Amino acid sequence: MKSTRLAAIGIAAVAVTSFGVLGAGCGSSSSSSDTTPATTASTPTSTTSATPSTATTVTVDLGKGSEFNMTSSVASAPAGKITFDVKNDGTMLHEMVVVPEPAGGVDALKQADGTADEANAVGEAPDIEAGATKSVTLDLKAGKYVLLCNLPGHFAGGMWTTFTVS
Numbered sequence: 001m002k003s004t005r006l007a008a009i010g011i012a013a014v015a016v017t018s019f020g021v022l023g024a025g026c027g028s029s030s031s032s033s034d035t036t037p038a039t040t041a042s043t044p045t046s047t048t049s050a051t052p053s054t055a056t057t058v059t060v061d062l063g064k065g066s067e068f069n070m071t072s073s074v075a076s077a078p079a080g081k082i083t084f085d086v087k088n089d090g091t092m093l094h095e096m097v098v099v100p101e102p103a104g105g106v107d108a109l110k111q112a113d114g115t116a117d118e119a120n121a122v123g124e125a126p127d128i129e130a131g132a133t134k135s136v137t138l139d140l141k142a143g144k145y146v147l148l149c150n151l152p153g154h155f156a157g158g159m160w161t162t163f164t165v166s
């Protein structure tokens with residue numbers, strides 16, 4: 001009786017071992033293909049969390065309604081990165097220059113030839129063709145600014161608007 005039981009256990013052990021080998025063969029090929037997507041999926045997750053740069057977006061329209069009109073979607077924004085999406089709705093070339101407002105106000109920027117003094121400009125979206133949009137992102141400190149177009153005659157024609165950074 002004892003020898004019969006041992007023989008039966010021996011057969012069972014062999015069966016388990018052979019199943020185990022087959023199982024390992026199948027499992028290793030499927031588990032290696034599972035690990036690859038898991039690794040690549042974790043990479044974009046870390047990139048996304050590293051991009052919470054909260055730049056305020058301001059839309060500026062040029063030439064909307066009348067050729068020398070300049071309007072911004074908001075009149076103020078918090079200090080920091082501000083992206084100006086400047087759209088030329090007019091029929092001629094325009095630009096948007098950002099200049100700190102001088103103590104004397106917007107009129108103090110006016111030069112003899114009618115253009116604005118842009119020596120202190122902090123940035124610009126230059127040469128925007130009719131129908132085109134250009135974006136510029138500026139890191140602005142708190143203060144009053146003037147957004148203006150400085151192509152000949154445009155500033156004198158009233159192509160400017162004020163903008164406050166707080």
Ligand SMILES: [Cu+2]
Nearest residue numbers: 094095149154
């Ligand atoms: Cu202009």
